[in-house]
Structure formats: C-alpha cells, structure tokens
Amino acid sequence: xxxxxxxxxxxxxxxxxxxxxxxxxxxxxxxxxxxxxxxxxxxxxxxxxxxxxxxxxxxxxxxxxxxxxxxxxxxxxxxxxxxxxxxxxxxxxxxxxxxxxxxxxxxxxxxxxxxxxxxxxxxxxxxxxxxxxxxxxxxxxxxxxxxxxxxxxxxxxxxxxxxxxxxxxxxxxxxxxxxxxxxxxxxxxxxxxxxxxxxxxxxxxxxxxxxxxxxxxx
Amino acid sequence: xxxxxxxxxxxxxxxxxxxxxxxxxxxxxxxxxxxxxxxxxxxxxxxxxxxxxxxxxxxxxxxxxxxxxxxxxxxxxxxxxxxxxxxxxxxxxxxxxxxxxxxxxxxxxxxxxxxxxxxxxxxxxxxxxxxxxxxxxxxxxxxxxxxxxxxxxxxxxxxxxxxxxxxxxxxxxxxxxxxxxxxxxxxxxxxxxxxxxxxxxxxxxxxxxxxxxxxxxx
Numbered sequence: 001x002x003x004x005x006x007x008x009x010x011x012x013x014x015x016x017x018x019x020x021x022x023x024x025x026x027x028x029x030x031x032x033x034x035x036x037x038x039x040x041x042x043x044x045x046x047x048x049x050x051x052x053x054x055x056x057x058x059x060x061x062x063x064x065x066x067x068x069x070x071x072x073x074x075x076x077x078x079x080x081x082x083x084x085x086x087x088x089x090x091x092x093x094x095x096x097x098x099x100x101x102x103x104x105x106x107x108x109x110x111x112x113x114x115x116x117x118x119x120x121x122x123x124x125x126x127x128x129x130x131x132x133x134x135x136x137x138x139x140x141x142x143x144x145x146x147x148x149x150x151x152x153x154x155x156x157x158x159x160x161x162x163x164x165x166x167x168x169x170x171x172x173x174x175x176x177x178x179x180x181x182x183x184x185x186x187x188x189x190x191x192x193x194x195x196x197x198x199x200x201x202x203x204x205x206x207x208x209x210x211x212x213x214x215x216x217x218x
Numbered sequence: 219x220x221x222x223x224x225x226x227x228x229x230x231x232x233x234x235x236x237x238x239x240x241x242x243x244x245x246x247x248x249x250x251x252x253x254x255x256x257x258x259x260x261x262x263x264x265x266x267x268x269x270x271x272x273x274x275x276x277x278x279x280x281x282x283x284x285x286x287x288x289x290x291x292x293x294x295x296x297x298x299x300x301x302x303x304x305x306x307x308x309x310x311x312x313x314x315x316x317x318x319x320x321x322x323x324x325x326x327x328x329x330x331x332x333x334x335x336x337x338x339x340x341x342x343x344x345x346x347x348x349x350x351x352x353x354x355x356x357x358x359x360x361x362x363x364x365x366x367x368x369x370x371x372x373x374x375x376x377x378x379x380x381x382x383x384x385x386x387x388x389x390x391x392x393x394x395x396x397x398x399x400x401x402x403x404x405x406x407x408x409x410x411x412x413x414x415x416x417x418x419x420x421x422x423x424x425x426x427x428x429x430x431x432x433x434x435x436x
Contacts, residue, residue: 148367181399185412190408191408196396206370211396
C-alpha cells in the first residue's frame with residue numbers, strides 16, 4: 001500500500017506561477033541564470049542532475065553542455081514548460097518531491113545543481129544527503145539561493161497571479177548562512193568557493209541578492 | 219636595515235580604547251566571550267595561539283585550559299591590560315602587527331583563535347595563510363567576527379573616548395561571508411561548523427550579531 005502525499009502548496013503555487021514565470025520581470029531569476037552561466041564550464045560537462053528545474057531556464061543552457069542531464073521538479077506544469085524548451089530532447093525530466101528519495105542511482109552523477117529551490121524546503125539535511133548519495137567521489141554540488149540577508153529583510157519568492165492580479169507569496173523558510181554550511185559539512189562536502197551575488201553594477205554596500213556555494217564531495 | 223611601520227591607526231585607537239574596553243557596555247564583546255566559552259572545551263586544551271587578545275577578556279578564560287598560550291596584539295596598551303589579568307603568568311604576550319609574519323614556528327600550534335579582529339584587517343588571505351602555517355595538521359582555526367550582515371547595516375567597532383566623550387569608530391573593512399569562506403578554502407582549511415550568533419533570547423528574525431566559523435587544517 002502506498003501513501004500519496006497531499007498536493008504540496010509549493011508545487012501548487014509553482015503550477016500557477018508556470019504560466020508567467022518566464023515573462024514577468026524577475027531580477028532574482030535573471031541573476032541566478034547569470035551566476036550559473038559564469039561558473040567554470042567544466043562543472044557542467046559530465047552527468048548532471050538539476051533539482052528544481054522549473055520552466056527550464058537553466059536546463060536549456062545546461063542541455064547542450066552536459067553529457068547527460070536529469071531534471072527534477074515538484075510542479076507538473078513547470079515540467080511541461082521545461083519540456084517545450086529548444087534542445088532538451090535528450091534531457092530526462094521527472095516529477096519529484098525533493099523531500100523524498102530521488103530517483104537517481106548512487107554515485108551516478110558528476111554534478112548536482114540546485115537553483116532557487118531551498119528556500120521552499122524546510123529541512124536542508126535531506127537534500128544535502130541525497131546530493132551526497134548520488135554524486136561520484138569528487139563530484140560537485142552547486143547551490144545558488146536567495147541570500148539569507150535578503151530573507152532576513154523579508155524578501156521571498158513571489159509572483160503576480162495571472163488570473164487575480166494579486167501578489168502571491170510561495171511558502172518559504174528562513175535559512176541562515178550557517179545552515180547551508182553545516183548541512184553540507186555534515187553530509188561530507190568540502191567547500192570550494194562561495195560568492196555573495198549582487199545585480200550587475202550594484203555597489204558592495206548593497207545587501208547581496210543571492211548566495212552561491214560550490215562544494216566537492218569528499 | 220629594518221623599516222619600521224608608522225604607528226597604525228587601529229592600534230592607536232585600541233590604545234585609547236584600552237582604558238575603557240572592559241568597563242563600557244559592549245554587547246558584541248560579551249556575546250563573543252559567551253560564544254568562545256560555548257565551544258567544545260577540547261578545542262582549547264592544546265597549544266593555543268590567540269591573535270588579537272586585546273585586554274585579555276578571552277585570554278583569562280583560555281589560560282587555565284590551554285597547555286600553552288601565546289597571545290598577540292598590535293596595541294601595547296591593550297597588552298598591558300591583558301598582562302594584569304589573574305592567572306596569566308604562564309601566557310606569552312607579544313606586540314605584533316597581525317599583517318606581518320607572526321613570531322610563531324611552523325606547525326607548532328593545535329588551535330588558533332581570532333575574535334573580533336578581522337574587521338580591522340583589510341586583506342584576510344595573509345591571516346589565513348599564517349594560521350595555516352603555524353597550525354599542526356588537523357589543527358583548528360576558530361574565528362568569531364562581527365557578522366557581515368551587521369557590517370552592511372553600517373555597524374562597526376566603536377567606543378566612547380574617555381577624554382572627549384565623543385564616539386570613536388575604529389577603522390574597519392567590510393568583509394563578506396564569501397570572503398571568509400574563500401580565504402579559508404584557499405589557505406587549505408576545511409569548514410567544520412558555522413554559527414550565526416545572536417544575543418541571548420533574540421529571535422531568529424533578528425540580524426545576527428556575530429558569525430562564528432570553525433575550520434580544521436587539512
């Protein structure tokens with residue numbers, strides 16, 4: 001007997017958001033894409049797992065670069081958008097609640113990338129331990145998330161509901177800098193590089209928008 | 219021929235501050251002491267190097283716990299205060315600009331502790347590489363500093379000048395979270411534990427006062 005989780009409120013919100021995710025102005029989305037594309041290209045040449053691919057804004061960029069690409073997301077409507085992207089015919093897409101065991105074999109991936117996802121997941125440790133499990137030794141985990149400072153300022157993922165015109169917040173959890181670092185250390189990752197990311201031209205005195213972290217599996 | 223640096227403005231400010239450092243209200247000083255004392259006691263049982271000991275508020279606590287303790291500070295008047303602390307007869311004190319090579323042999327220390335110092339040092343990489351040099355393999359580096367988010371809010375070390383009554387800022391440099399993490403990674407440290415530290419009873423929604431980081435020398 002299998003028990004099915006009730007529809008998740010985050011996935012449900014992303015189902016609605018999928019209609020306008022790519023068209024509404026979204027500086028966080030744009031900066032995340034720029035940060036990913038600024039990484040050392042060798043990071044994405046192997047067997048890549050993208051968790052929380054959304055409408056595939058990063059999937060489309062990763063697809064021609066990776067030897068293989070598996071993209072997971074909890075929102076069916078987001079996945080439908082992603083599947084329509086050009087050049088993703090060879091990408092495997094799976095509907096997956098990231099809080100449950102991922103459909104990925106142990107030590108089968110060179111890189112896991114996780115972009116603008118973890119603010120919606122309360123328990124970070126499971127995600128880091130799954131990333132550890134599916135990565136080959138020496139494999140990379142790249143995370144780019146809304147900066148904890150921005151979260152403390154009350155910022156979180158939101159969109160304008162295309163039907164009602166109302167601002168819709170997507171359920172988020174405040175994560176501290178230390179939570180990311182400790183979850184990774186506990187799972188057996190060694191930090192390689194960190195970056196406090198601001199919009200192009202923003203001064204250093206501005207609160208960073210994103211925190212990007214790159215680890216290697218020990 | 220030796221060249222002597224001109225008197226450093228930070229050391230000069232601390233000379234003045236030494237008269238009132240222990241007596242003026244200072245929540246950052248108090249939280250730093252509490253965080254240090256809350257660490258695993260085994261961290262401070264070996265040969266310990268304290269960089270930036272100031273008036274010795276932490277030195278006095280470390281002295282009976284460490285097998286040996288060497289304390290460095292750039293301010294002579296701060297060191298004079300520290301030498302007057304009870305129970306520090308066996309502690310070695312040295313006047314030392316931390317931006318210059320430390321008078322410590324390679325691989326001679328089990329732990330380096332650095333508390334409320336790095337905001338006054340512009341180039342972090344030298345400090346981390348010196349810490350790496352003087353630590354034994356597996357040795358610990360503990361850093362507790364004004365939280366980068368507080369720095370972005372304009373907070374920095376200051377005191378009330380005992381003579382003039384004026385607020386006196388001590389020259390500080392904005393450091394990002396990523397700067398600490400990258401300087402340590404580049405020097406060959408592996409992060410063990412991080413903590414965003416708030417005053418006792420402060421809610422999680424409050425901006426942390428201190429960032430505490432513990433690394434091991436690889």
